[in-house]
Amino acid sequence: MLTLAKHFKRFASSKIRNVGIAAHIDAGKTTTTECMLYVSGASKFVGSVDEGSTVTDFLEEERQRGITIQSAAVNFNWKNTEINLIDTPGHIDFTDEVERTMSVLDGGVLVLDASAGVQTQTITVFRQMKRYNVSRICFINKMDKFNANFMQAVGSIEKRLNVIPVILHLPLNSQGKLYNGGIDFSGILDVLNGSVHIWKNTKNQSKNLEDSANDFVTVKIADLEENDAISEGYGKYREKLIESLSDVSDVIAEIYLENGDVPNEFLVKCLQNEVASKNPTILPVCLGSALGRIGIQNLLDGVNELLPEPENTENGEKTGSEANSDSNSDFNIAQIFKVVHTGPKKNVALAYFRVYTRSIQKGSINVFNSDSAQSKNSKISHLAIPQADNMIICNKLTAGQVGVIRGAIGVKSGDIIWSGKQKSGKNIDSHEIIKTFLKNSKKPEPMMYTSLELDSEKDFMMALNIFEKLNIEDPSLTISVDEETQQIVLGTQGQLHAEIIKSRVLRENKLDVSFGPLMINVHKRPIVEGIDQVIVESSNRGVKLELKLILGENPAKNAENTDSDETTDFEPISKQNVTIDEESLRLALIEVFSKDPQLGRKYQPESTQ
DSSP, X not given: OBOXXXXXXXXXXXXXXXXXXXXXXXXXXXXXHHHHHHHHTSBSSOOOTTTTOOSSOOSHHHHHHTSOOSOEEEEEEETTEEEEEEEOOOSGGGHHHHHHHHTTOSEEEEEEETXXXXXXXXXXXXXXXXXTTOEEEEEEEOTTSTTOOHHHHHHHHHHHHOSXXXXXXXXXXXXXXXXXXXTTEEEEEETTTTEEEEESSTTOOOOOHHHHTTSEEEEEGGGSOTTOHHHHHHHHHHHHHHHHHHTTOHHHHHHHHHHSSOOHHHHHHHHHHHHHSSSOSEEEEEEOBTTTTBSHHHHHHHHHHHSOOGGGSHHHHHIIIXXXXXXXXXXXXXXXXXXXXXXXXXXXXXXXXXXXXXXXXXXXXXXXXXXXXXXEEEXXXXXXXXXXXXXXXXXXXXXXXXXXXXXXXXXXXXXXXXXXXXXXXXXXXXXXXHHTTOOOOOOOOOSEEEEEEESSHHHHHHHHHHHHHHHHHXXXXXXXXXXXXXXXXXXXSSHHHHHHHHHHHHHHHOOOEEEOOOEEOOOOOOSSOEEEEEEEEEEETTEEEEEEEEEEEOHHHHHHOTTOSOOOOBOOOOOOSSOOOHHHHHHHHHHHHHHSOXXXXXXXXXXXX
């Protein structure tokens, strides 16, 4: 349970960080989030993924399986900066959930497992960060694993992510010596700030925040002997840090050439500018162990110092130049990025949003539907700051903050909340301004399908209502009704996605429904023109007949529309004045289709005459 007694301070936007934490599954995102909450004082203990006691994994399925299924937002402050942190899923089946979260973030922490480095889903979430211009730093976690390899993990960043890793921290063992990682990992050499941090009794995770200040000792590099191994390592990697920044900044290069070193304030400013740029070529690298609570304070310092405040990001530029300027209008604008349903009957919607301009407060608002491009009037009666599945009631949220509207009706991810009016004498289309905040996102195509078996029409209508709500929460889930069988067909992103949906339906709604077997969504498109031909001989009233069936596809038409599988061309069966034996035709069709069956396609001849 989060500590709410101290009340969260409200900051100017320069003291806000909107940060997502993303990684390949099992890299330690959720545990890292738990440690951030703990060391910041927002939580009294570090929750365990294995025990199902974490703050952000609150769904029953998340706690049972020990994985993150849906993104969860928490709010805390660190050194007088408000941090809105969103923990995201790591499994490939929930990539769309990460995508929608990235669209409202300013910064991100990319978490790596020190024993594995960059993995497949790491690449996916890194691309999502790039697509939405999310500024990013890296945290190499699990440095205390027996097979941790810091340098190998760093090498995988440059090799697989195509960016230059800039090492800010180096690992130390319990003797205070430079170390590549393992079970004796106990400290950090801070290359940027020139200090050493050694943690004591790192296996004890039950201490309160007041004790955590004494968990580690800090020594400045300047206080160590010059021939000390740490001093040598510090000098070597500080030089590498400066050289990496000299490649992206002429100012750093000039100062370095003149003085042989660069003051920290210049290095920090250079890192800030490069991280916040649209196409950064470097990736700052921190390290630690979330489970051992090593390096989390340093990571939070990195979030504060290196990740941008809202007005210094692409989203912030919109805040300053498109909607807040004197040439435009006095609009309050926010975007919804997530909707969930709560209550005993799951009939109360919670809409999570990020404020872009001015403020959002209780009262009348407009909701701009991202599909219809039309606005409708609505009202905010309950406004809150999210703390995973808990809420802190408030009356107003300002630019840069993340909030929740309780009881929102008819809203979905991507919709824009807005209010206000044009300034006197201005003639501006409000929707044109609002559209600048829309993100170009595409729904992923289903990877698997499953059909539902229901006992009655009442159950059928109830199921449709349930799955429509689930589709609002999870747009990657598709729902359709087969025209022939009248079965509800679900499209999912994979087997795990299907299992989670099934579990939630049965647990939350007590619906009597049977799920059919999963079927893989297969697309087959010819790359060259091909024809399959079958000849069937028969006789009719003593006349010998020959049925020649030709079935072909035109690859050029398929290439024109790669999103559709309905571009098949058929060579027509020649019409004759005699009746073809329908059984022979049936056998011919079976013969053709048995060679290369196409699931879901309907083939039929133009005529049987």
